[in-house]
C-alpha cells in the first residue's frame with residue numbers, strides 16, 4: 001500500500017499548517033535523504049527502495065524507514081518510494097518550498113568563502129545580504145552582492161525579509177551580532193564562531209565547528225591506535241566494527 005501525504009498540509013486555503021514535531025535526529029537526516037533523492041532524480045530514477053536510498057544517503061535502512069514513517073511515507077511494497085513525491089514531502093517539511101533569505105554577518109576569510117559559494121540557491125537558500133563592521137570591507141562586491149555596514153542590519157532585514165542570520169565574525173563579536181539579529185526579528189541563527197550564544201526563547205541557534213568535528217575524528221584515531229596496540233592487534237574490519245563505522 002502506498003501512503004504518501006504532506007503531514008499537516010493545509011486543509012483549506014490560508015490555514016496555517018501544523019507540522020509534526022519530529023525528533024531532532026530525524027530532522028538532521030532529512031537533508032541527507034533530500035540530497036540523495038535529488039541525485040537519484042538527476043540520474044533518472046523514478047522510484048527507490050529503502051535499501052537503495054539508505055545506501056545513497058549513508059543512513060541505516062531501519063532508521064530511514066522510521067524517519068520517513070514520521071512523514072507519513074511508507075513507500076510501496078515491491079516498488080519503494082516515489083522519488084519526486086518524497087522530494088516534495090521532505091522539502092515541504094523542511095520548509096524549503098520558499099527560498100529563505102540569509103544575512104551573512106562577518107565577511108572575512110570564512111565569510112568570503114560562504115558568500116562566494118553558489119550551491120546554496122539549489123538547496124533552498126538565497127544569500128540576500130553581506131554585512132561587516134570593518135569600513136574597509138564595506139562596498140566590496142562578492143558574487144553580485146555589495147558588503148554593507150552591520151549598522152544597516154535593521155533596514156536590510158526589512159528590505160530583504162531576512163529569515164536566517166549566519167555569524168562568521170570572531171567569537172568576541174558573535175554575541176553582539178546575535179543580539180542585533182534578534183533585535184531585528186531574526187529567529188534562526190547559524191553560528192560559525194567558536195562560542196556559545198545566549199538567545200531568547202523561540203530563537204534557534206545551530207553551531208558549525210570544524211575543529212569539534214576534527215576532535216571527534218581524533219578520538220576515533222586515538223581509539224583505533226589503542227585497539228591495534230592490543231596484543232595481536234585487530235584487523236581493520238574489526239577495528240571499524242569496534243568504533244561503529
Ligand SMILES: NC(=O)c1ccc[n+]([C@@H]2O[C@H](COP(=O)([O-])OP(=O)(O)OC[C@H]3O[C@@H](n4cnc5c(N)ncnc54)[C@H](O)[C@@H]3O)[C@@H](O)[C@H]2O)c1
Nearest residue numbers: 106108109110132133134168169170171173193208209210
Ligand atoms: N566553524 C568553523 O568550522 C570555522 C572555521 C573557520 C573559522 N571559524 C570561525 O569563523 C569566524 C570567522 O573566521 P575568519 O577566519 O573568517 O575571521 P576574519 O577575521 O577573517 O573575519 C571576521 C570578519 O568579521 C568582521 N567583524 C568583526 N566584528 C564584527 C561585528 N561586530 N559585526 C560585523 N562584522 C564584524 C571583521 O571585520 C572581519 O571581516 C571566527 O570566529 C572563526 O573562529 C569557524
